[in-house]
Amino acid sequence: MSDDGTGAAGSGLDRLASVNLNLLVPLLALLEERSVTRAAERVGLTQPAMSHALGRMRRLLGDDLLVRQGNAVTLTPRAMELIAPLRATLRHAAEVVAFPGFDPATDRRVITVAMTTSTAFVLGGRLGRLVAERAPNATLRIRTITVPAESTFTEHGVDAVLISEGFASPYPRERLYDDRIVVVASAGAPPEASALDLLTTQPHVVVDTERRPFPYSVLDEKGIRYRVGRLVSDFLLVPYLVGRAGGVALLRHRVAAEMRDLVGLRIEEFPFPLPGLGIDLVWNPHLGDRHFVEWLRLLLFDAARP
Structure with missing residues (x-):
């Protein structure tokens, strides 16, 4: 019993004893990837094991989480609410157990950068070469967008979004390169x-x-x-x-x-004066791996050099 009269039961933490916390990592992968196959590859599970984990989490949470609509898979409202707290929880857990920092020589993560097709045309080739050189076991995923929505910054496992300075962002931004x-x-x-x-x-x-x-x-x-x-x-x-x-x-x-x-x-x-049209870098606000962020930031700036 604590000094204020509340014990572990009062905090609700005792109920975690009946929950397999190992399911949280595959759950986050499923919500971000929206694909059993890609989520399994991301966390190193077989596809049947990932499907089994999804079934267990559905029963635990009383929600379908992922729903197929035609050829697409969408998240339920409950699943959308889970993404941010899941990321934060797993980030804090990693800090508690002091996992080693990001090592580009061995890391096998999927690096996801969202941008328009025109920005991908400018940066995609150099970005692909640099990832292959500096993180040979990682996978680069370029997710093309048109007009960024607020959800662009927090869904689909996106690490960073590249947007024109003319588009608004609810999160801090920095100039990646200038254009005209x-x-x-x-x-x-x-x-x-x-x-x-x-x-x-x-x-x-x-x-x-x-x-x-x-x-x-x-x-x-x-x-x-x-x-x-x-x-x-x-x-x-x-x-x-x-x-x-x-x-x-x-x-x-x-x-x-x-x-x-x-x-x-x-x-x-152009024959008349015009304002610049730079491309800005916006980070996923829930990305907590400081070593990875510093590494990817340097890589993006290297890719953006003329």
């Missing part, structure tokens, strides 16, 4: 034409959205006349179509530079 908008045309465009000439004489290839993408508002404010010749739904099709079929487009410089040699692009500076 440039004018791109095909290599066959008139060589004597300036950037402004290209914008006013060549048909524009534009992403098909409800609102004309930035920085067309600047052209409109300046009274610059232009014609949209092609609309596409995939951002990375824009430079490809410009290079292969002609025309002009407004594009991030880093994307244009990566695509230049592939399809033969001409790159010119």
Whole structure:
């Protein structure tokens, strides 16, 4: 009995004696991966053993946790509520037993970074090479997103999210690299034409959205006349179509530079002042492995160097 009159029973901790706490690690893997197969690979269990663990946790918690809807697997509301406290609990448990710090030479984790397809086009190759060199037993997973939602930062086992500075984030961010908008045309465009000439004489290839993408508002404010010749739904099709079929487009410089040699692009500076368009790094707020965070941060900055 403690001095204040409450014992272990009063705290509810005694009930843990009937719970197999070894189930918490596979449970977190299941909730983050939403796949029995991937979760089993992540924690080193067989698929039948992982399915058995899921069944036990369903019975213990009185909830389905994972539900199949068509070809997709979704989490129940109860399962969504469990992710953050599970991560925190297991992080504190690791600190108590003093597990050795992250060792990239031997670690077999899945490293997950979320980003848009255009950012993946810029960083994906270098990021993949660096992970292979520095953490040869790890697996890199690039999860592509469009507009990040708040859940992007806390679901699917995402370690870090890379977002444009124009998108809001509920969590702290730091600049990974700076970028800018440039004018791109095909290599066959008139060589004597300036950037402004290209914008006013060549048909524009534009992403098909409800609102004309930035920085067309600047052209409109300046009274610059232009014609949209092609609309596409995939951002990375824009430079490809410009290079292969002609025309002009407004594009991030880093994307244009990566695509230049592939399809033969001409790159010119935008003729009017524009604010920058940097890419920011946002960490999963529940990621508690300080050694891993420091290692991945350095790797991401190395991958982002021009």
